[in-house]
Structures are given as C-alpha cells and as structure tokens.
Amino acid sequence: xxxxxxxxxxxxxxxxxxxxxxxxxGGMNSDIVVLDADLSKSxxxxxxAKVFPERFFNMGIAEQNLIGFSAGLAxxxxxxxxxxxxxxxxxxxxxxxRNSVAYPKLNVKVAATHAGVSVGEDGASHxxxxxxxxxxCLPNMSVFVxxxxxxxxxxxxxxxxxxxxxxxxxxxxxxxxxxxxxYEFQIxxxxxxxxxKDAAVFAVGLMVQEALKAAEExxxxxxEIAVVNCASVKPLDQDTLIKVxxxxxxxxxxxxxxIIGGLGSAVAEVLMENYPVPMIRVGxxxxxxxxxxPEELLEKYGLTSKxxxxxxxxxxxxxxxx
Amino acid sequence: xxxxxxxxFGRGKKMTIIEEMxxxxxxxxIEMLTAAKSGHPGGSLxxxxxxxxxxxQQMRIDPKNPHWPDRDRFVLSKGHAAPVLYAALxxxxxxxxxxxxxxxxxxxxLQGHPDMKKVPGVDMSTGxxxxxxxxxxxxxxxxxxxxxxxxVYTLLGDGEIAEGLVWEAAMAAAHYQLDNLVAVLDYNxxxxxxxxxxxxxxxxIADKWRAFGWNVIEVNGHDLKQLMDAFELTKNCKGKxxxxxxxxxxxxxxxxxxxxxxxxxxxxxxxQAEIALKELKGGxxxx
Ligand SMILES: Cc1ncc(C[n+]2csc(CCOP(=O)(O)OP(=O)(O)O)c2C)c(N)n1
Numbered sequence: 001x002x003x004x005x006x007x008x009x010x011x012x013x014x015x016x017x018x019x020x021x022x023x024x025x026g027g028m029n030s031d032i033v034v035l036d037a038d039l040s041k042s043x044x045x046x047x048x049a050k051v052f053p054e055r056f057f058n059m060g061i062a063e064q065n066l067i068g069f070s071a072g073l074a075x076x077x078x079x080x081x082x083x084x085x086x087x088x089x090x091x092x093x094x095x096x097x098r099n100s101v102a103y104p105k106l107n108v109k110v111a112a113t114h115a116g117v118s119v120g121e122d123g124a125s126h127x128x129x130x131x132x133x134x135x136x137c138l139p140n141m142s143v144f145v146x147x148x149x150x151x152x153x154x155x156x157x158x159x160x161x162x163x164x165x166x167x168x169x170x171x172x173x174x175x176x177x178x179x180x181x182x183y184e185f186q187i188x189x190x191x192x193x194x195x196x197k198d199a200a201v202f203a204v205g206l207m208v209q210e211a212l213k214a215a216e217e218x219x220x221x222x223x224e225i226a227v228v229n230c231a232s233v234k235p236l237d238q239d240t241l242i243k244v245x246x247x248x249x250x251x252x253x254x255x256x257x258x259i260i261g262g263l264g265s266a267v268a269e270v271l272m273e274n275y276p277v278p279m280i281r282v283g284x285x286x287x288x289x290x291x292x293x294p295e296e297l298l299e300k301y302g303l304t305s306k307x308x309x310x311x312x313x314x315x316x317x318x319x320x321x322x
Numbered sequence: 323x324x325x326x327x328x329x330x331f332g333r334g335k336k337m338t339i340i341e342e343m344x345x346x347x348x349x350x351x352i353e354m355l356t357a358a359k360s361g362h363p364g365g366s367l368x369x370x371x372x373x374x375x376x377x378x379q380q381m382r383i384d385p386k387n388p389h390w391p392d393r394d395r396f397v398l399s400k401g402h403a404a405p406v407l408y409a410a411l412x413x414x415x416x417x418x419x420x421x422x423x424x425x426x427x428x429x430x431x432l433q434g435h436p437d438m439k440k441v442p443g444v445d446m447s448t449g450x451x452x453x454x455x456x457x458x459x460x461x462x463x464x465x466x467x468x469x470x471x472x473x474v475y476t477l478l479g480d481g482e483i484a485e486g487l488v489w490e491a492a493m494a495a496a497h498y499q500l501d502n503l504v505a506v507l508d509y510n511x512x513x514x515x516x517x518x519x520x521x522x523x524x525x526x527i528a529d530k531w532r533a534f535g536w537n538v539i540e541v542n543g544h545d546l547k548q549l550m551d552a553f554e555l556t557k558n559c560k561g562k563x564x565x566x567x568x569x570x571x572x573x574x575x576x577x578x579x580x581x582x583x584x585x586x587x588x589x590x591x592x593x594q595a596e597i598a599l600k601e602l603k604g605g606x607x608x609x
Contacts, residue, residue, distance in 0.1 A: 057498070068490075069494065072457035075457065076460070099449065100446075104446070
C-alpha cells in the first residue's frame with residue numbers, strides 16, 4: 001500500500017461502521033440490546049433503533065443511568081451496547097462503569113464515539129483525550145480501538161461474543177478503509193501490518209493510517225519501519241510488542257489521546273519491564289483540544305505522519321548512539 | 323418444569339413466623355457486626371422487617387438455585403446495609419448461618435458491601451449509593467422484554483435519594499412503565515452526618531416520587547401486616563413502578579441504638595452486644 005493508494009481509499013467513519021455492525025449482529029443475536037443517551041443520530045445507534053425498535057432504549061440525557069440500566073440488563077442475560085460520546089460515557093459515568101459493570105464483571109459493552117480532537121468544531125468539552133486511560137486502569141475491563149470500518153465490524157462482533165465488560169473507542173471523522181475482509185481482529189492480539197527492521201510504530205485508531213503513510217515515506221528515504229496496529233489496547237499483546245521491539249530496537253507510539261495513560265503508556269509499561277528500547281510517544285501532549293476543522297486540529301496537535309516521521313528519526317538516532 | 327412455591331409461607335397467616343424471622347435477622351446483624359468490629363448496624367436494623375417480609379413471604383426464590391432465571395430479584399441499593407441482606411439470605415438457606423461471623427474477614431465471601439460474584443443470592447453488587455436502583459430498573463426492563471413474571475425489588479436509604487442517579491432511574495422506570503419494579507425507601511430520617519432535614523432536605527418525598535410518575539404507598543416499615551399489604555397492592559398497579567415509603571426507626575430493636583445517627587457505622591462492644599442481644603432475644607418491642 002503506497003501513500004497514493006492510501007489517499008484513494010474509500011473513507012468511512014468508525015461510528016458509521018458501528019451502526020451497520022449493530023444492525024447486522026442484531027439480526028444474528030436477539031440478546032443484543034442497544035441503549036443511547038439522546039445521541040443516537042451521532043453515535044449511529046439510530047440505525048439499530050430503526051430495525052429493532054423493541055430492543056433499543058433511549059435513556060435520555062442521563063449517562064449514569066445509561067450504564068446502570070445496562071448493568072441490570074446484562075445481569076438478566078442481555079448483551080447491552082451502551083453508546084454516547086466518549087467524554088460522557090467514560091467521564092460522567094465513570095464510577096457507574098467501575099462499580100456496576102467492571103467490578104461485578106457484567107457483560108456490558110460501552111461503545112463510545114466522538115473520541116479525540118477529530119471531533120472538530122464542537123471543541124474541547126466534546127473531545128475525549130483521556131478515555132483510554134480511564135478505562136484501561138479498571139480491572140476486568142477490555143479496551144478496543146478500531147482503526148477503520150472493517151476492523152470496527154470485527155471489534156463489535158468479537159465484543160458481542162466475548163462475555164465481559166468492554167470499552168470500544170470510535171471516531172466521528174471519516175477515515176480510510178485500510179483493511180479488507182481477510183484482516184482479522186483478535187482480542188489480545190496486535191497486528192503487524194507492515195514489516196520493518198529499523199524502527200517500529202505501534203498505533204491505534206486513525207493514527208494507524210498516519211503510521212502507514214510515515215512508513216511509506218520513510219521507505220523512500222531508505223528506512224524500513226514496522227507498523228503494528230494495537231487495536232486490542234487491553235489485553236495488550238505483550239509477546240508481539242516484545243518481539244517487534246527486539247527486531248527493531250526503536251519504538252514510536254501513535255495515538256489520538258493524551259500521551260499520559262493511553263497506548264504510549266501501555267506500551268512503555270510492557271517494554272520497560274521486558275525489553276527497554278529507545279521510545280517516543282506521539283499523541284496529544286497533555287493539553288485539551290479546541291474547535292476547528294478535524295484535519296486542522298490533527299495537524300495542530302501533532303497527530304500526523306509528519307510527527308511520526310520526526311519521532312522515528314529521533315528514536316532511530318538514539319538507537320544508533322546507544 | 324419446576325414448580326416453586328410462590329413464597330415460603332402463605333399470605334396472611336404465619337405472621338408470627340415472619341416476626342420471628344425479623345427478630346432472628348436482627349440477632350444475626352448484632353452478632354456478625356460485633357464479630358466484624360466494623361460495619362453498619364443502624365441502617366441494617368431499620369430494614370430487618372422489610373427484608374423479613376420480602377425473603378420469607380413475598381419473593382419467589384429458590385435458595386438451592388440462586389441463579390434461577392425466573393426468580394424475583396432483590397437489589398440492596400443502600401449496600402452498606404449488607405448485614406441485613408446476608409442475615410436474610412442465611413436464614414432463608416442460601417448459605418450456612420455459621421458463615422455470618424466471618425463478615426468482612428480477608429478471603430471470606432461476605433464482603434463489606436454485597437458482591438454478586440461471591441455471595442449466593444446477591445443479585446447485584448452495590449455499595450456506591452444511587453447505583454442499585456438503576457441496575458434494578460435495568461433488570462425489570464429485561465423482565466418486560468422477555469415477558470417474564472419476575473418482580474424486581476430494591477431498597478434505598480433516605481439519604482441515598484440525594485444522588486442524582488436515583489432520579490435519572492426514577493424517570494426512566496416510569497418512562498418504560500416498569501410496573502414489575504418495586505422500590506422501598508427505608509425512611510429512618512437519619513444519614514451519617516445527622517438528620518436528613520439538616521444534611522440535605524429531601525421532603526416532600528412522596529410528592530417527588532408521584533411527580534416522577536410512580537405509584538406511591540406509605541407504610542409503617544415495622545408493621546409486617548402493612549408491609550405485606552403494600553407489596554400485594556403493587557401487583558395490581560399496572561403501568562407504573564411503585565415506591566413504598568416505609569417509615570422506620572434507625573437501629574430498630576436495640577434501645578440504645580434507636581434514632582441515633584452515631585450508630586450508623588459503629589459496632590457494639592462485646593458488653594453492648596450482650597445487652598442488645600438480651601433485648602432482641604427477649605423479643606421485646608421498644609417503643
Ligand atoms: C456514592 C456514595 N457516597 C457516599 C457513600 C458513603 N455512605 C455510606 S452510607 C451513607 C449514608 C446513607 O444514608 P441513608 O441512605 O439514609 O442510609 P441509612 O440511614 O438507611 O443507613 C453514606 C454517605 C457511599 N456509600 N456511596
């Protein structure tokens with residue numbers, strides 16, 4: 001896949017893929033119920049509501065109750081998908097997720113959209129930059145961040161089949177469809193989507209496409225970098241991480257999330273204890289977002305292939321001078 | 323198909339047996355909290371009669387099959403009153419009574435607040451106030467979807483209803499017409515820092531629940547007959563959840579604990595426990 005082919009790819013927002021996935025899975029599993037908090041048009045759960053009105057519940061603007069009801073439904077055998085924006089799901093209802101879902105290990109899927117600064121014009125109040133951190137530190141909770149529409153479908157399917165609490169992070173912005181049906185998302189597995197020996201980029205969400213662009217460009221400069229999609233942020237694939245770190249000796253992480261507590265932290269935790277190599281985190285540098293066009297904000301907050309290339313060159317330099 | 327008695331004892335009769343169970347539950351509460359040396363006697367004692375009626379007369383449950391899908395559910399939204407729930411479950415046969423004195427001990431299944439993964443018969447993990455009623459309403463919604471007969475009961479504290487989530491759940495339960503949901507308010511007038519009126523005035527309570535679309539019944543929460551009648555009445559109410567406001571006395575049954583906010587989260591010394599148990603075992607009513 002070269003940069004040109006990346007640009008020419010069809011673009012679909014992961015939230016759109018989520019809505020379609022729900023409809024498809026809803027037809028296969030009658031235990032699936034979907035709850036929303038007055039954002040069903042934005043989260044795309046409205047697609048499900050249209051086809052399965054008797055299994056869709058609008059809870060109104062009451063996120064704590066969205067999670068509480070979901071817990072009760074799960075305790076009675078349902079497979080609830082609870083959706084709203086990532087800020088409200090993980091922030092407003094954090095303690096409901098902690099005490100009524102994660103602690104009793106109930107089968108609730110917190111499927112949140114509008115993560116990151118790519119939300120755009122709504123600004124910082126609506127741009128979750130801390131949600132991975134909040135969900136990742138809860139025992140019993142799994143955290144998945146799909147990179148494109150194809151992976152979203154697979155994540156939703158696997159989440160529905162998996163018995164336990166799951167947080168799924170999706171975006172508003174249309175992003176290139178990187179994978180075809182041969183791609184496989186597995187819980188607890190990272191996917192090496194491009195091999196390389198000079199450095200590795202571990203990425204999630206829309207930063208996977210940026211990592212691929214960076215790899216393409218660096219290849220032109222004579223550098224081969226591995227790109228690893230870490231959609232299963234928790235459980236994280238320690239074996240693959242360590243293996244790739246050993247093969248490349250230099251690591252960059254890339255995420256549309258605060259560099260504190262997200263994928264970068266998770267990867268650092270694993271490598272620090274097992275195979276420390278020079279590492280740089282690309283992400284939001286402990287600051288809130290703002291209003292603007294998604295593409296402009298991604299640029300402004302350093303969430304681009306350009307930043308990844310800079311980081312790779314730095315980390316490669318560190319490796320060479322070790 | 324499995325046939326289970328609707329309740330252990332028939333309606334109306336055997337009042338003395340339920341009275342006896344309530345007394346036993348209170349004795350258990352004092353014994354387990356004295357052994358644990360920490361926990362919440364006041365709000366446990368105030369709810370003993372309510373749980374005796376639920377577990378020995380109202381609820382359709384099977385102690386040998388705690389996950390029976392058609393069972394009635396009970397969610398202790400005021401989770402700190404775990405001792406009253408554990409006592410009721412033990413007396414009803416979900417686990418041996420002897421386990422009760424292991425309450426709050428490292429490695430034992432009887433956690434300080436109810437844990438559904440550890441304690442047979444506990445339908446929802448609670449402890450963080452306000453969350454239980456929300457989960458209970460979710461269970462009631464699942465029951466409706468599946469056309470099940472089961473009812474979902476939940477017990478709240480009068481301090482607890484200051485939580486915003488309680489009212490989110492109340493609004494949604496009425497919106498989805500969850501007439502299989504019955505909440506009971508343990509209206510003992512006290513919370514940790516003192517009287518409800520002083521800490522955060524929640525009155526008029528009945529009007530609020532009515533305004534939220536609930537069927538409201540007010541009873542004396544220590545009058546078994548009134549409680550039974552109220553629970554029966556809820557079955558005729560269609561299209562609305564019910565709130566039974568049960569006027570109670572915090573610490574009920576132990577003279578020196580009654581109406582004392584200080585006994586919310588303090589446990590008796592062995593000497594105090596002796597006096598308490600003498601009062602309870604004497605079967606005397608202190609009013
Ligand atoms: C969300 C939350 N905040 C605070 C507490 C600490 N707490 C435990 S019991 C209690 C007072 C409860 O009062 P009330 O609901 O009236 O119960 P009762 O008097 O019947 O015991 C408080 C504040 C808690 N368990 N959960």
